[in-house]
Amino acid sequence: MSVAELLVMAKALQVPPLLLLTPPPGSGETVAVLPGVDAAAPEALAWIDGTAPGSSEDEGADVRAELRLLRDHQELVKEWTARTRAASIAEARAGDPEEPHRSAWRDAAHGHAQAAEHAAARIASLREEIRARGLAMPKLPPGLIHLNLRG
Structure with missing residues (x-):
């Protein structure tokens, strides 16, 4: 099966493609990750998605660090979006006589706005590191476009 076929099948089944390669992480099952090498499902998933720790001489450490940066960026953008939305809703309720x-x-509203500002500052910091590593810059929602003007 090709990678494209795997992705099409995952889309049709509405499951993450990784779950077509390994059992669900909480299943207690093992999977053959290499010939003669079995691993528990969570370890297999971590190895495949690049989140498993490597050895000190690991040549993939830089790539894993880059993946972590991009994942952290994505999670912080989600957090910023949720906090911004929550602040807006709370502001509307506070303004209702x-x-x-x-x-x-x-x-x-104030608490959510502060948390959103903190997330934006952390996003800006991550973007500086992403830029320094020469990686493609992830897209930003309209409310964070001003971060593209930095650096």
Whole structure:
């Protein structure tokens, strides 16, 4: 089976492609990762997706570090998006004169806005490292485009 066929099958089954290569991580099953080498499903998944730790002489360490950077960037963008959305909702509730808990909503909006700002600062820092490594810069949502103007 080719990689393209594997991806088409995963799409048709609506499962992550990795789960066509290994049992689900919580199954307790093992999988042959190499001829004569079995691994528990979580270890096999970590090896395949590049999150497994390597040895100190591991030549793939740089690639894994790059994967981690890009994954961290993606997760922080999700966090920023969720916090920005939550702050907006809380602000709307705080501005509703009929809302009996306006002060609590105002506090919540402030907390979410601060968390979004913190996520944006961490995204900016990751982007500097991504740029320094010469990697392709991940896309940003419209509210973070200003980070492209840095550096």
